[in-house]
Amino acid sequence: MTGEILLEARDLAIGYDRRVVVSGLTFSIAAGQRLGVLGPNGGGKSTLFRAVAGALPPLAGSLVIRERVGVLPQTQRSRLDYPVSALDVALMGALARHPWWRSAGRAERRRALEALAAVGLADRADSLFGELSGGQRQRVLLARALVEEAQLLLLDEPFSGMDTASATATLALIDRLAARGLGVAIATHDLDQARRFDTVLCLNGRQIAFGPPAAVLTRPVIEETYGGAIVDVPGGGGGILPAHHHDHA
Amino acid sequence: MLVVGYLSLPFVQRGLLEVLFLAVAAGALGPWIILRGLAFFTHAVGTAAFPGLVLASGLGFAPVLGAYGVAVLFAGSLEVLRRRRGDRIDSTTAIVLVGALAGGVILASDVFASRASVDSLLFGSLLLVAPGDLLLAAVTAVGVTVVALFAARAWLATGFDPERSGSGGRRSRVPDLLLYGAVALAAIATLAAVGALLTAALLIVPAATTRLVVRHVGRWQMATGLLAAVEGAAGLLVATELNLPPGPTITVLAGSLFALVAVARTRAAAAAVAAAAAAVLLAGCGATDDDDRAVAGPRIVATTALIADWASAVAGDRADVHAILAANADPHTYEPRPHDLLATAAAAVVIANGLGFDDWIEPVAEQAGFNGRRLDLSAGMPVRRGDDPHWWNDPRNAESAVRQIRDALVAADPGGVVTYRRNADAYLARVRALDAAIAACLATIPPGQRTLVSDHDAFGYLAGRYRITVVGAVLGSGSGQAQPSAADLAALVETVRRERVRAVFGEEALSPDLVRQLARETGARADLTLYGDGLGLPGSPGGTYLGMMAANASALATGFAGERRECG
Numbered sequence: 111m112t113g114e115i116l117l118e119a120r121d122l123a124i125g126y127d128r129r130v131v132v133s134g135l136t137f138s139i140a141a142g143q144r145l146g147v148l149g150p151n152g153g154g155k156s157t158l159f160r161a162v163a164g165a166l167p168p169l170a171g172s173l174v175i176r177e178r179v180g181v182l183p184q185t186q187r188s189r190l191d192y193p194v195s196a197l198d199v200a201l202m203g204a205l206a207r208h209p210w211w212r213s214a215g216r217a218e219r220r221r222a223l224e225a226l227a228a229v230g231l232a233d234r235a236d237s238l239f240g241e242l243s244g245g246q247r248q249r250v251l252l253a254r255a256l257v258e259e260a261q262l263l264l265l266d267e268p269f270s271g272m273d274t275a276s277a278t279a280t281l282a283l284i285d286r287l288a289a290r291g292l293g294v295a296i297a298t299h300d301l302d303q304a305r306r307f308d309t310v311l312c313l314n315g316r317q318i319a320f321g322p323p324a325a326v327l328t329r330p331v332i333e334e335t336y337g338g339a340i341v342d343v344p345g346g347g348g349g350i351l352p353a354h355h356h357d358h359a
Numbered sequence: 360m361l362v363v364g365y366l367s368l369p370f371v372q373r374g375l376l377e378v379l380f381l382a383v384a385a386g387a388l389g390p391w392i393i394l395r396g397l398a399f400f401t402h403a404v405g406t407a408a409f410p411g412l413v414l415a416s417g418l419g420f421a422p423v424l425g426a427y428g429v430a431v432l433f434a435g436s437l438e439v440l441r442r443r444r445g446d447r448i449d450s451t452t453a454i455v456l457v458g459a460l461a462g463g464v465i466l467a468s469d470v471f472a473s474r475a476s477v478d479s480l481l482f483g484s485l486l487l488v489a490p491g492d493l494l495l496a497a498v499t500a501v502g503v504t505v506v507a508l509f510a511a512r513a514w515l516a517t518g519f520d521p522e523r524s525g526s527g528g529r530r531s532r533v534p535d536l537l538l539y540g541a542v543a544l545a546a547i548a549t550l551a552a553v554g555a556l557l558t559a560a561l562l563i564v565p566a567a568t569t570r571l572v573v574r575h576v577g578r579w580q581m582a583t584g585l586l587a588a589v590e591g592a593a594g595l596l597v598a599t600e601l602n603l604p605p606g607p608t609i610t611v612l613a614g615s616l617f618a619l620v621a622v623a624r625t626r627a628a629a630a631a632v633a634a635a636a637a638a639v640l641l642a643g644c645g646a647t648d649d650d651d652r653a654v655a656g657p658r659i660v661a662t663t664a665l666i667a668d669w670a671s672a673v674a675g676d677r678a679d680v681h682a683i684l685a686a687n688a689d690p691h692t693y694e695p696r697p698h699d700l701l702a703t704a705a706a707a708v709v710i711a712n713g714l715g716f717d718d719w720i721e722p723v724a725e726q727a728g729f730n731g732r733r734l735d736l737s738a739g740m741p742v743r744r745g746d747d748p749h750w751w752n753d754p755r756n757a758e759s760a761v762r763q764i765r766d767a768l769v770a771a772d773p774g775g776v777v778t779y780r781r782n783a784d785a786y787l788a789r790v791r792a793l794d795a796a797i798a799a800c801l802a803t804i805p806p807g808q809r810t811l812v813s814d815h816d817a818f819g820y821l822a823g824r825y826r827i828t829v830v831g832a833v834l835g836s837g838s839g840q841a842q843p844s845a846a847d848l849a850a851l852v853e854t855v856r857r858e859r860v861r862a863v864f865g866e867e868a869l870s871p872d873l874v875r876q877l878a879r880e881t882g883a884r885a886d887l888t889l890y891g892d893g894l895g896l897p898g899s900p901g902g903t904y905l906g907m908m909a910a911n912a913s914a915l916a917t918g919f920a921g922e923r924r925e926c927g
Contacts (some may be wrong), residue, residue, distance in 0.1 A: 183520065192394070192519050193574050202516040210513040210534050238574065 113141030116262045116293040121171035124161040131157040137320040139293040146304035147297045149313035155297040159264045180260025182251045190240035196250045197235040203257025225253035245276025262293040365599045370726045374485040377552050378591030380496035384545040386584020387507040389566025395518045398563050403456040404430045405546040405558040410463035426547045434539035484694050485605040487722045492551040499548040503541040510534045553606040560610035568617040599697040656772045657707035662717035664894045666710050668904050672786040673764050677775045703727035707771040713737030714748035734767045736760045743819050752821035754794035793927050797912040800926030801825045804919045813864040817891035855881040862918030866891040887914040
């Protein structure tokens with residue numbers, strides 16, 4: 111089920127100052143689609159998300175974004191000592207739709223509470239953000255994106271540092287949001303997860319492949335993406351042994 | 360006097376009002392200063408006001424305007440630099456601060472010469488709150504509270520997620536600029552109350568303390584405002600009771616409370632600690648005795664220990680003499696004590712040195728509500744070139760000062776005329792005898808050997824009286840804080856060698872490093888010191904005027920002759 115095109119990149123190159131980090135990007139995200147973004151660390155996933163969020167101008171090619179974008183930063187970079195409740199964080203989403211000096215009215219609070227309910231955290235609205243688990247913090251940031259009325263969500267490695275139960279709950283939430291018509295891009299290292307998404311984008315300094323997982327996630331593409339050899343794990347799916355191993359504990 | 364009794368004093372009332380206004384600003388901004396990592400910026404923006412103060416003093420506009428102008432420039436360039444370079448705000452603040460301070464030093468040393476009003480704002484005092492200060496504090500309190508109300512959500516979102524606060528990268532720069540501007544305004548308003556060095560005591564420490572027990576921004580702001588008000592008011596009253604400078608007192612109070620709360624940590628323990636601290640403070644206040652002495656005649660306030668020495672000699676037991684500046688204290692960094700204002704308020708006569716040496720007596724007299732007789736001793740003196748204020752180094756000027764003091768005391772207390780005349784005549788005879796003895800002592804040294812090099816140009820009157828040639832001073836006249844340039848120092852070395860100067864003289868109240876350096880380069884001796892800016896400590900040879908003059912003359916004669924001499 112796909113709808114209108116939310117984002118479209120053609121021959122896009124992005125980076126910092128004049129240094130290109132990733133190039134040759136030609137892909138799109140449609141409403142209701144889940145896009146898995148694969149690639150090694152330094153391959154360009156976070157740089158791409160920063161460009162889509164508007165923080166980096168394209169160095170070449172075109173990038174068209176038709177709807178409001180909500181970015182979920184890697185949650186371990188959030189400030190955990192901040193004196194904000196889950197509700198406060200969700201309410202920050204209202205800033206995207208109103209001038210900065212407008213205070214949050216009753217309607218905004220109701221919307222924020224609804225968003226927290228949608229991510230399954232209605233009962234933690236008054237909890238301090240820093241005291242929530244990693245998975246719960248990720249879902250609070252999702253609620254903030256919902257309050258923003260973002261139509262396109264960018265999740266930068268949402269599962270790193272998350273236990274299996276939280277990851278499963280978050281994946282189910284992503285599915286529900288996509289079913290509601292949002293476009294969702296998820297940066298991940300997990301090939302099995304990527305196979306569940308509608309499309310995948312493989313990056314390693316340039317675009318290696320883009321398309322439905324069944325067509326794209328072939329052995330040569332994966333090897334080119336990670337620059338390593340596939341290790342067959344007995345009794346399981348394929349695993350990756352990256353040339354440059356980097357653990358996210 | 361009970362603490363409550365001080366509330367009727369006008370200068371205490373103004374200080375309290377000032378502290379309350381600033382507490383409102385501290386409550387509105389303190390939490391944001393902490394959350395947004397602006398503590399160093401807050402400190403720096405007050406300190407960086409220096410070039411603005413120098414400009415204001417040199418060009419003759421209100422110091423606050425100069426300070427705030429520089430503060431706004433500071434905030435603006437900080438934001439530009441930070442955006443362009445993507446640096447942390449701390450390192451950018453340091454770069455801009457160093458630039459501002461260097462600019463201020465160059466302006467102060469090489470463009471303008473005056474410094475009195477510069478010092479007065481950098482070392483502001485809660486005891487000297489003028490109506491303009493109150494107005495600035497009130498405007499600041501209202502302004503920053505309104506800004507904080509409107510911008511709070513944007514400030515919170517930016518601090519929480521600096522890269523992007525949830526608006527697709529199209530974040531407005533206005534809220535951050537408003538935050539820096541509001542902090543700058545509050546820092547400048549605080550300058551007038553507690554001085555640049557102590558801005559943190561009001562704007563940062565209370566918020567850091569309440570953060571330990573409060574977790575929601577709104578409540579945190581309320582608690583911070585309340586705590587800043589209590590600490591400020593308690594500090595002012597305690598300082599008034601114990602005769603301490605209010606700024607440092609508030610700082611120590613706030614810092615101690617922070618440490619206690621950080622240790623206690625839990626709410627119940629913190630409340631108990633606060634209650635105990637308050638009880639100890641109140642008990643301490645109530646326990647102190649007043650040192651009022653019953654005297655028949657008037658109360659006299661002298662700005663310096665030297666003038667107090669003369670006034671006591673003339674008044675004898677009949678009048679109560681209060682010296683504001685302690686012996687050996689640097690007149691440039693003076694902050695008035697509460698008892699100085701209390702004494703001034705009750706005084707019949709205030710006696711000042713004049714010529715810029717003790718200009719701070721003006722605001723002190725004004726805030727104390729003093730309406731007695733003012734005596735500027737320099738008005739009756741033959742003044743040397745450049746308004747040199749060290750006129751007492753010529754004993755004939757001391758005679759003039761004693762006669763002026765005698766006449767002022769007689770006018771204020773005609774019943775004591777016999778006492779004052781008798782005491783003055785006796786003292787004047789001793790001054791004349793000393794003058795003759797010094798002249799005779801120095802006359803035994805050939806005029807060619809009477810060449811004086813010292814570290815501070817304070818001896819022009821002395822040289823004129825006793826035919827001494829001043830060939831150089833390491834520092835110019837006036838401030839003990841100036842720095843000599845390498846070229847000046849080299850020229851002085853050359854002079855000392857050419858004139859075959861045998862001794863260079865240090866000064867009791869100044870660091871001996873420069874004189875030692877000069878001695879190493881030239882082979883002259885540097886172990887003799889002079890009293891240049893006034894009396895030495897009580898009990899030292901320079902503890903009285905007569906002792907100080909004799910000590911200076913002996914040191915000079917010893918240095919000139921190259922052997923031990925005693926004069927006077």
